[in-house]
Amino acid sequence: xxxxxxxxxxxxxxxxxxxxxxxxxxxxxxxxxxxxxxxxxxxxxxxxxxxxxxxxxxxxxxxxxxxxxxxxxxxxxxxxxxxxxxxxxxxxxxxxxxxxxxxxxxxxxxxxxxxxxxxxxxxxxxxxxxxxxxxxxxxxxxxxxxxxxxxxxxxxxxxxxxxxxxxxxxxxxxxxxxxxxxxxxxxxxxxxxxxxxxxxxxxxxxxxxxxxxxxxxxxxxxxxxxxxxxxxxxxxxxxxxxxxxxxxxxxxxxxxxxxxxxxxxxxxxxxxxxxxxxxxxxxxxxxxxxxxxxxxxxxxxxxxxxxxxxxxxxxxxxxxxxxxxxxxxxxxxxxxxxxxxxx
Amino acid sequence: xxxxxxxxxxxxxxxxxxxxxxxxxxxxxxxxxxxxxxxxxxxxxxxxxxxxxxxxxxxxxxxxxxxxxxxxxxxxxxxxxxxxxxxxxxxxxxxxxxxxxxxxxxxxxxxxxxxxxxxxxxxxxxxxxxxxxxxxxxxxxxxxxxxxxxxxxxxxxxxxxxxxxxxxxxxxxxxxxxxxxxxxxxxxxxxxxxxxxxxxxxxxxxxxxxxxxxxxxxxxxxxxxxxxxxxxxxxxxxxxxxxxxxxxxxxxxxxxxxxxxxxxxxxxxxxxxxxxxxxxxxxxxxxxxxxxxxxxxxxxxxxxxxxxxxxxxxxxxxxxxxxxxxxxxxxxxxxxxxxxxxx
DNA sequence: TTGTCGGACCGAAACGTTTCGGTTGCATAG
DNA sequence: CTATGCAACCGAAACGTTTCGGTCCGACAA
Numbered sequence: 001x002x003x004x005x006x007x008x009x010x011x012x013x014x015x016x017x018x019x020x021x022x023x024x025x026x027x028x029x030x031x032x033x034x035x036x037x038x039x040x041x042x043x044x045x046x047x048x049x050x051x052x053x054x055x056x057x058x059x060x061x062x063x064x065x066x067x068x069x070x071x072x073x074x075x076x077x078x079x080x081x082x083x084x085x086x087x088x089x090x091x092x093x094x095x096x097x098x099x100x101x102x103x104x105x106x107x108x109x110x111x112x113x114x115x116x117x118x119x120x121x122x123x124x125x126x127x128x129x130x131x132x133x134x135x136x137x138x139x140x141x142x143x144x145x146x147x148x149x150x151x152x153x154x155x156x157x158x159x160x161x162x163x164x165x166x167x168x169x170x171x172x173x174x175x176x177x178x179x180x181x182x183x184x185x186x187x188x189x190x191x192x193x194x195x196x197x198x199x200x201x202x203x204x205x206x207x208x209x210x211x212x213x214x215x216x217x218x219x220x221x222x223x224x225x226x227x228x229x230x231x232x233x234x235x236x237x238x239x240x241x242x243x244x245x246x247x248x249x250x251x252x253x254x255x256x257x258x259x260x261x262x263x264x265x266x267x268x269x270x271x272x273x274x275x276x277x278x279x280x281x282x283x284x285x286x287x288x289x290x291x292x293x294x295x296x297x298x299x300x301x302x303x304x305x306x307x308x309x310x311x312x313x314x315x316x317x318x319x320x321x322x323x324x325x326x327x328x329x330x331x332x333x334x335x336x337x338x339x340x341x342x343x
Numbered sequence: 344x345x346x347x348x349x350x351x352x353x354x355x356x357x358x359x360x361x362x363x364x365x366x367x368x369x370x371x372x373x374x375x376x377x378x379x380x381x382x383x384x385x386x387x388x389x390x391x392x393x394x395x396x397x398x399x400x401x402x403x404x405x406x407x408x409x410x411x412x413x414x415x416x417x418x419x420x421x422x423x424x425x426x427x428x429x430x431x432x433x434x435x436x437x438x439x440x441x442x443x444x445x446x447x448x449x450x451x452x453x454x455x456x457x458x459x460x461x462x463x464x465x466x467x468x469x470x471x472x473x474x475x476x477x478x479x480x481x482x483x484x485x486x487x488x489x490x491x492x493x494x495x496x497x498x499x500x501x502x503x504x505x506x507x508x509x510x511x512x513x514x515x516x517x518x519x520x521x522x523x524x525x526x527x528x529x530x531x532x533x534x535x536x537x538x539x540x541x542x543x544x545x546x547x548x549x550x551x552x553x554x555x556x557x558x559x560x561x562x563x564x565x566x567x568x569x570x571x572x573x574x575x576x577x578x579x580x581x582x583x584x585x586x587x588x589x590x591x592x593x594x595x596x597x598x599x600x601x602x603x604x605x606x607x608x609x610x611x612x613x614x615x616x617x618x619x620x621x622x623x624x625x626x627x628x629x630x631x632x633x634x635x636x637x638x639x640x641x642x643x644x645x646x647x648x649x650x651x652x653x654x655x656x657x658x659x660x661x662x663x664x665x666x667x668x669x670x671x672x673x674x675x676x677x678x679x680x681x682x683x684x685x686x
Numbered sequence: 687t688t689g690t691c692g693g694a695c696c697g698a699a700a701c702g703t704t705t706c707g708g709t710t711g712c713a714t715a716g
Numbered sequence: 717c718t719a720t721g722c723a724a725c726c727g728a729a730a731c732g733t734t735t736c737g738g739t740c741c742g743a744c745a746a
Contacts, residue, residue, distance in 0.1 A: 007731095007732055007733085008732065008733065008734095009732080017695075017696085018695065018696045018697070019696090019697090019732095019733085019734095020695080020696065020697075020698090020734080020735075020736090021694080021695055021696070023733070023734060023735085024695095024734090024735095027734085029734095029735095030693090031693075031694065031695075032693095032694070032695080033693085033694060033695090036694080036695085050464040050465050051465065051732085051733075052465065052466060052731085052732050052733070053406075053465045053466055053467055053732095053733095054397070054400045054401045054404075054406070054466060054731075054732065054733085055401060055701095055731070055732025055733035055734085056732075056733055056734080057397045057400065057401070057701090057732095057733085058397045058398060058400070058401045058700090058701045058702065058703085058731085058732075058733070058734095059700075059701055059732075059733040059734045059735085060701085060733080060734065061397075061701070063396075063397070065445070083427070084426070087446065087448065088448050091447060091448045095447070095458075100445045100447065100467055101445065101446050101447070102408070102443045102444065102445055102446075103430065103434075103444050103445075103446040104434055104438070104443065104444070105430065105431050105434045115438075121393040122393050122394065122395065122396040123395060123396060123397065124396055124443055228626070228627070228630045229630065232630070258630065261630070261631070261632070265632060283571070284571070287571045287572065287575070287601065287604070288604070289604070289608060350701095350702055350703085351702065351703065351704095352702080360725075360726085361725065361726045361727070362702095362703085362704095362726090362727090363704080363705075363706090363725080363726065363727075363728090364724080364725055364726070366703070366704060366705085367704095367705095367725090370704085372704095372705095373723090374723080374724065374725075375723095375724070375725075376723080376724060376725090379724080379725085394702085394703075395701085395702050395703070396702095396703095397701075397702065397703085398701070398702025398703035398704085398731095399702075399703055399704080400702095400703085400731090401701085401702075401703070401704095401730090401731045401732065401733085402702075402703040402704045402705085402730075402731055403703080403704065403731085404731070687746100688745105688746085689744105689745090689746080690743100690744085690745080690746095691742105691743085691744080691745095692741105692742095692743090692744105693740105693741095693742090693743100694739105694740085694741090694742105695738105695739085695740080695741105696737105696738085696739075696740095697736105697737095697738085697739095698735100698736090698737090698738105699734105699735085699736080699737100700733100700734085700735085700736100701732105701733090701734090702731105703730100703731090704729105704730085704731090705728100705729085705730085706727105706728090706729085706730100707726105707727095707728090707729100708725105708726085708727085708728105709724105709725085709726075709727095710723105710724085710725080710726090711722105711723095711724090711725105712721105712722090712723090712724100713720100713721090713722090713723100714719105714720085714721080714722100715718105715719085715720075715721095716717100716718085716719075716720090
């Protein structure tokens with residue numbers, strides 16, 4: 001039946017060579033004449049031979065698999081569009097190299113750690129991706145302790161102790177602020193993300209520094225999160241402010257959309273009374289009215305680059321020890337949720 | 344170092360028994376005295392022994408892995424909340440049985456088929472889940488041809504030739520229609536999903552039959568899809584209808600939200616002029632105003648049940664050949680987007 | 687002619703389990 | 717006291733690769 005029980009032994013027999021020669025021939029290794037190489041490959045094709053991952057795995061000490069543990073509750077994953085594209089990018093990078101993705105979900109921090117431990121202990125994966133990094137993320141020392149190859153996704157600048165891929169949010173957020181400043185805004189608020197996350201902090205910092213650079217005082221900074229509901233809540237708090245901002249930079253699109261919706265309910269005109277920006281560039285941002293001015297991140301490219309780097313690290317950890325990939329920064333995409341300062 | 348090079352040979356040596364005895368002892372098989380079992384387990388614990396998945400895999404002919412290929416473009420996955428919870432459910436069901444999930448994305452139908460073939464050919468997975476089933480889905484005969492254990496997710500009724508898990512949409516959609524009828528609506532439209540999908544068809548059929556059962560003529564049926572944009576487009580088409588419906592049943596929440604947004608832009612009051620319902624019960628439905636009346640599906644439970652069934656099928660394909668798991672039907676959740684028929 | 691070199695090829699070990707058949711030794715039945 | 721049976725235990729094969737060391741043989745140099 002379609003199911004292939006044919007092994008390299010069969011191929012070798014058919015080609016009339018030793019198993020070792022068949023192996024060399026098929027893997028393009030030297031030590032076989034061109035003639036026999038042809039003959040072996042022919043035999044393999046005729047028999048429909050596909051190398052057994054299990055045999056290779058045991059022999060080469062590789063799982064041909066990389067791991068990704070999502071340390072988020074599944075209901076957060078519901079609303080965050082990052083992952084689909086991110087995973088698609090990973091796939092694209094690894095599948096043609098014979099690798100596959102093992103995806104796990106960590107319920108909480110402890111659970112997540114345990115999953116990394118287990119992945120390492122039974123050697124199910126050859127390496128892991130660390131995304132959604134926290135400040136001083138414990139996973140970093142964990143993978144070091146476990147001797148598990150790993151690459152980080154957009155870590156805190158400079159001193160990150162693992163190879164990593166980075167897409168700057170600073171550039172985009174800075175452009176956003178500059179755009180608002182050029183529209184005459186002087187009081188520009190920020191709805192920030194949860195404290196512990198590296199990407200919350202980067203966006204917060206970029207917002208603050210861009211304002212300082214423009215000679216403006218960083219306007220009110222509101223605690224928030226990455227959710228729609230967080231945006232709604234922020235709108236309520238802004239509405240109660242004495243000295244209201246005329247623009248608000250939200251930590252992500254979902255939050256911005258929530259803020260817009262609630263603001264409109266409160267009778268605040270967007271962008272007439274208040275300009276709003278997001279971050280991520282998710283589809284939803286183009287659906288709402290006014291369409292959301294945002295920063296277009298490219299999670300697909302991030303996933304692809306990170307996975308490719310991880311495979312390189314697995315191949316030669318030493319050589320890639322401090323490798324860093326800087327992706328083109330996410331760029332601003334101007335839409336309709338920002339406008340001139342009201343007067 | 345944390346990295347365990349310790350094998351069952353070491354454990355056996357330490358316990359002073361043969362490898363085979365150590366294996367039996369650790370796996371709870373008979374043939375070892377209680378005393379030596381203790382001794383072996385003690386030794387294993389002291390050495391921090393973790394069985395090598397690779398060795399087991401080769402020996403038992405199992406990968407300890409199941410596969411899921413998402414046959415959707417990554418941008419669709421962006422907006423559809425089903426997957427996060429679904430995958431979470433799978434994880435929950437398999438991780439404690441020592442299994443892991445291999446996730447792949449199929450770019451198009453052909454690509455998807457190739458991925459199943461490859462998964463089967465190199466035996467990377469022990470079985471696969473078939474979700475997002477199409478009418479006459481080619482994957483069904485494919486897995487049969489490949490001899491790959493598989494279970495279907497909510498297939499077309501009755502005659503599905505593989506074990507499957509099913510959560511009825513019929514009950515929920517019927518309740519939705521009955522609810523609308525009880526509010527006095529007599530002209531109830533449906534924005535349907537893409538033709539080829541089994542779940543589109545089931546919802547369409549349920550809507551139609553519920554109306555017939557209520558003695559009403561099935562109102563206009565509009566082609567649509569599962570997207571926000573599709574909902575907006577449907578709103579435009581409804582607005583142009585001569586004989587406008589007073590209620591519309593959308594194929595899913597995202598579509599319904601799009602419809603509501605666009606309808607409101609057109610000056611149509613929801614639910615004053617038009618009642619709208621969705622399907623899925625995603626978080627977004629509770630964010631919009633009016634909050635969306637919908638049907639609360641439980642993708643997490645679906646994933647969990649399907650994965651558990653697949654593991655059973657892998658263990659004993661014969662015994663489970665025609666096994667079916669019916670989950671409790673998704674139930675209506677009434678919110679604010681439906682109201683009495685306008686008069 | 688003989689010795690050396692290197693390319694082509696082969697056999698066997700190694701990876702880490704599980705499993706199967708066989709051996710031991712003790713208890714019990716005859 | 718011997719035969720039988722059974723529990724406990726062991727050795728070795730098997731899973732399917734890759735890799736390492738070695739053999740063979742022809743070509744070339746001395």
